Amino acid sequence: MSYLLSLGLLGHRSVFWRGACAAATRPVTEHVQNLETASVTSFQLKEWECLQKSLRSRLRDWDDEGWTIDDLRRIGGLDIGFEDGTNRATAVLVVCELRGCHLKLIYEDSVDVDMALPYISGFLFVREIPAYELLLQRLRDSAPDVEPDVFLVDGSGLFHPRQCGSASHFGILHNLRTVGVAKKLLCFEDFDREHGQTVEEKVLSRPGDSTPLVGTSGFIYGFAVRTSAARAKGQDSSRRVYVSAGHRFSQDTAKNVVLMCNVEGGSYMPEPIRLADLTGRAIERAWKQIHSTSEPQARQMIMDVSNLLDDKQRKTLVAILDEVEAEPCAVLSSISADSIKRKQATKDELFEPLQDMYPDATMLELRAALKMEKPWATDLRKASLRHQQAGRAMRLSR
DNA sequence: GCGACAG
DNA sequence: ATCTTGTCGC
Numbered sequence: 001m002s003y004l005l006s007l008g009l010l011g012h013r014s015v016f017w018r019g020a021c022a023a024a025t026r027p028v029t030e031h032v033q034n035l036e037t038a039s040v041t042s043f044q045l046k047e048w049e050c051l052q053k054s055l056r057s058r059l060r061d062w063d064d065e066g067w068t069i070d071d072l073r074r075i076g077g078l079d080i081g082f083e084d085g086t087n088r089a090t091a092v093l094v095v096c097e098l099r100g101c102h103l104k105l106i107y108e109d110s111v112d113v114d115m116a117l118p119y120i121s122g123f124l125f126v127r128e129i130p131a132y133e134l135l136l137q138r139l140r141d142s143a144p145d146v147e148p149d150v151f152l153v154d155g156s157g158l159f160h161p162r163q164c165g166s167a168s169h170f171g172i173l174h175n176l177r178t179v180g181v182a183k184k185l186l187c188f189e190d191f192d193r194e195h196g197q198t199v200e201e202k203v204l205s206r207p208g209d210s211t212p213l214v215g216t217s218g219f220i221y222g223f224a225v226r227t228s229a230a231r232a233k234g235q236d237s238s239r240r241v242y243v244s245a246g247h248r249f250s251q252d253t254a255k256n257v258v259l260m261c262n263v264e265g266g267s268y269m270p271e272p273i274r275l276a277d278l279t280g281r282a283i284e285r286a287w288k289q290i291h292s293t294s295e296p297q298a299r300q301m302i303m304d305v306s307n308l309l310d311d312k313q314r315k316t317l318v319a320i321l322d323e324v325e326a327e328p329c330a331v332l333s334s335i336s337a338d339s340i341k342r343k344q345a346t347k348d349e350l351f352e353p354l355q356d357m358y359p360d361a362t363m364l365e366l367r368a369a370l371k372m373e374k375p376w377a378t379d380l381r382k383a384s385l386r387h388q389q390a391g392r393a394m395r396l397s398r
Numbered sequence: 399g400c401g402a403c404a405g
Numbered sequence: 406a407t408c409t410t411g412t413c414g415c
Contacts, residue, residue, distance in 0.1 A: 079405095080405070080406080081406085082405085082406050082407075084406085084407060084408090085407090089406085119404090119405055119406075120403090121402090121403035121404065121405085122403075122404080124404055124405055127405075128405075154404085154405070155404050155405065156404050159404080160404080165404065166404075166405085167404095180404080182404045182405085183404080183405090184403090184404060184405090185404085186403070186404050187402080187403070188403085193402080242404085
């Protein structure tokens, strides 16, 4: 996040976003989408554009020398799920390992993020990159050996007015291979509505079919790609994604990486991003049940429960809570370990560490967190809660 | 004046 | 990102 500090972004955040001095500088006149957007000054936008142009000059839209797609072992997926009506969100990183033609989830980590700045088309990086950087740092701290060979980012790479979307931005800043995967077409001067319309009208009848996104200038911004054979419920049978190289990839390889992440009968979105999306939603669902009556630390507990416990362990803990339901327990610390009729190992490894971490958690909050539905994370190796620290990511297997 | 504009 | 509605398939 240091680069944001050097831009003065964090220092200005409270001024511009909270609106205290919004009137002191001229508000933007273009791209105004809502009132919050108006609190970002045109000067600030120019600075961000300048940063994007500078990063663009360092973007490598070709494959690394000596590297091919066959060298791909692990693929990361980054996505952010939002709590409705607030600035809070859950950012999720998952890592999948390629095993034959299967993708196996091996790592998952979620963090709570405060979206301090508004969404402005073309400037997604401002909102999302700080969270991605935190997830990257936690990955390197807790499981450096599972760092992915490529990160799939929910957003664009080269397919961007300044050819530097959030996927490229993140990749260039940290010298990572990245690919941008967007669900919607982005239109701008060189790739206007007419170009967009032409692309939308192209029929991509078979999975793997694609059509290039060519601007007026002739520049190829990426591809519209038909990924899935299955029709998502209620959705168009031919839903497509808009793939563009982020960093250290050719457009062609970027497209192939996304196709490689397509699961038979699965979503039109590549699996790692889809899993990150599902986890973010599961966490937001759990928080929604308690957010009106709970403190922010309860939200952190939900993140930790998601990161540190697998489905099996959460179910075991729910069963323990059911056992002691007869006693009037207000908070977790009021349950005595002796009252639990379980194996000593279960108490030692699961219950007591949880009790130590969240002594003040109420039964309601704990149930909301433990009943989180993440069926895709089943059959994964147990993590040792006792030796984990709150706020740390869980290695799910291998 | 309104709509469009990755998430 | 968020909401909705209708439709198909198990």
